[in-house]
Structures are given as C-alpha cells and as structure tokens.
Amino acid sequence: MSNRIVLNTISHHGAGAIENIVPELTARGFKKAFVCTDPDLLKFGVPQKVTDLLDKSDFAYEIFSDVKANPTIENVQSGVKAYLGSCADCMVAIGGGSAMDTAKAIGIIINNPEFADVRSLEGVAPTKNHAVFTIAVPTTAGTAAEVTINYVITDVEKKRKFVCVDVNDIPEIAVVDPDMMSSMPKSLTAATGMDALTHAIEGYITKGACAISDMFHLEAIRLISANLRAAVNNEPAGREGMALGQYIAGMGFSNVGLGIVHSMAHGLSALYDTPHGVACAIILPTGLEYNKTVAGARYRAVGKAMGVGGIDSMPEEEAIEATIAAVKQLSADVGIPANLQGILKEEDVQFLSESAFADACCPGNPRDTSVEEIAALYRGLM
Incomplete structure (x- = not known):
C-alpha cells in the first residue's frame, strides 16, 4: 500500500x-x-x-x-x-x-x-x-x-x-x-486546542495511519499536552508550543483522515452551532472507549506522549484506561464540559446519527460502526 x-x-x-x-x-x-x-x-x-x-x-x-x-x-x-x-x-x-x-x-x-x-x-x-x-x-x-x-x-x-x-x-x-x-480568549483557546488534540489522536488511530503520519501525530500529542494549559493562561511559551503542535497535527490527519469523533461533532455544530472544538472534546473520551476493542494497542503510545507516568510497564487494559483518563483530565483542566447535557436533544438523535454515519470522516474510524451504534454513543453523552 x-x-x-x-x-x-x-x-x-x-x-x-x-x-x-x-x-x-x-x-x-x-x-x-x-x-x-x-x-x-x-x-x-x-x-x-x-x-x-x-x-x-x-x-x-x-x-x-x-x-x-x-x-x-x-x-x-x-x-x-x-x-x-x-x-x-x-x-x-x-x-x-x-x-x-x-x-x-x-x-x-x-x-x-x-x-x-x-x-x-x-x-x-x-x-x-x-x-x-x-x-x-x-x-x-x-x-x-x-x-x-x-x-x-x-x-x-x-x-x-x-x-x-x-x-x-x-x-x-x-x-x-x-x-x-495572543488575543484568543481562554474558552476559544481551550476549545481549539482540544480540537487539535482530537485531530492528533484520531489521526493516530485511524484506518489510514502510516509511519509518516504517526510521527506527526505523536509529536503533536506531546506538544499539545505539554502546552495547552499554559496557552489557556496566555503564557507565551504555551502559545508557541500550541501553534506548532496544532500545525503538526494538521500535517498528519489531513493526509490519513479522522474518525467517528469528528463525524459526530460536525452534526452538533451544524444543528446547534456548538463550537466545533467543544463538541470534539466532549465526544473524544467516548470515541476512545468505543474504539478501544480494535485500536487499544495504540493507546499506550498516546498516553506516553501525553506524559502518563509508568505507562510502559502497565498491562494493556490499564494503559488504555490511563490514556482515556489523561484525555478527560486535560479537557477538564481547560474548562470543557464533560457531557452534552443542555446541548443534545433526544428528538434530534436519529437525524444526527444518520448525518454522522454519512459524514466523510466516518469511514476512517478504526472500528466499523452503524447508525444505531452512533445513536447509542450520543445518548450516552446526554
């Protein structure tokens, strides 16, 4: 290939x-x-x-x-x-x-x-x-x-x-x-930064991932994890690290695709005008849980890039959960909501699920999915 x-x-x-x-x-x-x-x-x-x-x-x-x-x-x-x-x-x-x-x-x-x-x-x-x-x-x-x-x-x-x-x-x-x-407010810095992290992680586990994109994505994950909190506080070093990290993530995912997190986030932005980065950040842990059965072996490298201590010696299941926990913690630290309560309406779930399944990002997801499974993921976030 x-x-x-x-x-x-x-x-x-x-x-x-x-x-x-x-x-x-x-x-x-x-x-x-x-x-x-x-x-x-x-x-x-x-x-x-x-x-x-x-x-x-x-x-x-x-x-x-x-x-x-x-x-x-x-x-x-x-x-x-x-x-x-x-x-x-x-x-x-x-x-x-x-x-x-x-x-x-x-x-x-x-x-x-x-x-x-x-x-x-x-x-x-x-x-x-x-x-x-x-x-x-x-x-x-x-x-x-x-x-x-x-x-x-x-x-x-x-x-x-x-x-x-x-x-x-x-x-x-x-x-x-x-x-x-430098003039970005904290909320926008957090949302766009988590979008960049989602690009890097989804790009790393997507079906189309390759050696070159892996190199970009792991370095992007490292830079974003190390600098996002500081960037939210408008520290110059954090801004510079995030500027580079998000660009490197783009070098990767643009060439190999994304996955279900982005396909689900697109519908929320279109229907409710939810900021794209916020939608991605909320859905990302759920997407990682969903994909761990087929892509979990790659999560250890993600966690290591995020700075999870001792992850090299953890059993695979423990490394998977530690990586997901690190993503949740970073999201919480920069003020992202934990779920879609107050955003997602039950009467829209079917339409959103069909839209997400038809989205161009969906085929790149490491785990094959369906409208019904996507609907269950949305409902789990309500």
Whole structure:
C-alpha cells in the first residue's frame, strides 16, 4: 500500500512570521490581496497586524468578512462574488477554521467555476485547477486549516455540514505566528486546542495511519499536552508550543483522515452551532472507549506522549484506561464540559446519527460502526 503526503509548499513559523507575507506576495508579482477574515476578528483588530504590513508596503488589498463561525454555502457564494468584483489576484486568509475554510472554497470556485454550486464540492471533487494563490494565517491553535486539504461548509437548508477533500485547496503558504493567537480568549483557546488534540489522536488511530503520519501525530500529542494549559493562561511559551503542535497535527490527519469523533461533532455544530472544538472534546473520551476493542494497542503510545507516568510497564487494559483518563483530565483542566447535557436533544438523535454515519470522516474510524451504534454513543453523552 502506498501513502500520499500533501503539505504546504512553504511555511513560516514563530514569533514575527507575519513579516514574511508581503515579501512572499511581491516576489511572485501579485498586485492585490483579497483578505478573508471574520467579523469578530475584524472588530478586535487582529487582522490589522497583517494589513498594517500591507499598508506599509503600499500593497493593495480588499477585506471580506462575511464569514460565520460555521461558514455557510451563502458565505462562500458572497465571497466568490466579492472576489470577482475586487480585481484581486491572490488571497490572504486570516482567522481560524471558519475564515480559512471559506477562503479555500472561494479560491477553488474562482479557478474551477464549473463547481459554482458549492454542494458539488462535497467529498472528493474532481477539480482540475489549484485554488487562487493563498497565504493562510491562523489566529487559533486548533483547526490547522492552513496545512490541510480539507474544508467544512454548513448547509443551513439541510441542517448539516459537509466535508470537502481536495489537494487543490491547500494554501501554498502557511504563516504560523503565535503572536496572531495572543488575543484568543481562554474558552476559544481551550476549545481549539482540544480540537487539535482530537485531530492528533484520531489521526493516530485511524484506518489510514502510516509511519509518516504517526510521527506527526505523536509529536503533536506531546506538544499539545505539554502546552495547552499554559496557552489557556496566555503564557507565551504555551502559545508557541500550541501553534506548532496544532500545525503538526494538521500535517498528519489531513493526509490519513479522522474518525467517528469528528463525524459526530460536525452534526452538533451544524444543528446547534456548538463550537466545533467543544463538541470534539466532549465526544473524544467516548470515541476512545468505543474504539478501544480494535485500536487499544495504540493507546499506550498516546498516553506516553501525553506524559502518563509508568505507562510502559502497565498491562494493556490499564494503559488504555490511563490514556482515556489523561484525555478527560486535560479537557477538564481547560474548562470543557464533560457531557452534552443542555446541548443534545433526544428528538434530534436519529437525524444526527444518520448525518454522522454519512459524514466523510466516518469511514476512517478504526472500528466499523452503524447508525444505531452512533445513536447509542450520543445518548450516552446526554
């Protein structure tokens, strides 16, 4: 079996990395940037750290911020229209997964107009051309959308999210600067950080895991476990560690897939607007319990990367439970709820279970599942 690895052509990491944005654009002869961000970031002046650099260099740009936390088909359509009217020739996406996912969809449709029906991008769409040249600048340490070949769009009409997987959507350049993440509130830092941990753990146990992705995921688990608590307290070292850890997790899972935790979380975000990272964090221990019968042998390495003491000498069952306990403890330490009480409604369980089973992440789960088994997992979290 062969394995394919797709990564950014170039990535810049560390404090001050945003200083590379203008030189990267001008070196390629671009003249005007379409800056895709979200309204909350705009309100708090976060994109200004980048636009100030564009202004200083007299590099033209236009800002687009019609982006929801769970970006919709309508957001993408508005963005395509705005891009076409802007005379821009490149994009700079600034934000978390919402802004970067919107930018990916816009960029794909601009260069592949036959996919103007956003729903046609679901799954693995046969696009022919790479998306508009994009520099992605994350402001959260979680989604790793700046290095993945995936994006997620919400279909409001059908009350569901759909996952798009396309090697043509990956940003050519990622600029991962922890200073861009320093204004994240504690709750968002915790949620996005647990999303990153879920990426790393699900990616490590997914059916498609390989030696290269294992290397990425175990290092990501180590970095996230060591730095998330400090990042929530806005300590610079914690921010830097999380910025790197979430990116490395993206290098892995983007290439090998995820599993049932993400497929279940997507429905909660689409139906209730639950923050994606919170949904993932709540479901992750349940997903690990469910998958331990087929993937439990891999949990010891996860626990070791999380810093579980003495795990090398534990019997397998004890190592499995110690690893799950470590995940629960980290989640609790950063303030994530323990269950879906007050979120999930019984009358929605069947619809959510069917949606999760049909989700693009579900086939990668190490244990084969069913709508009925997913429904039981949801009910166990109520």
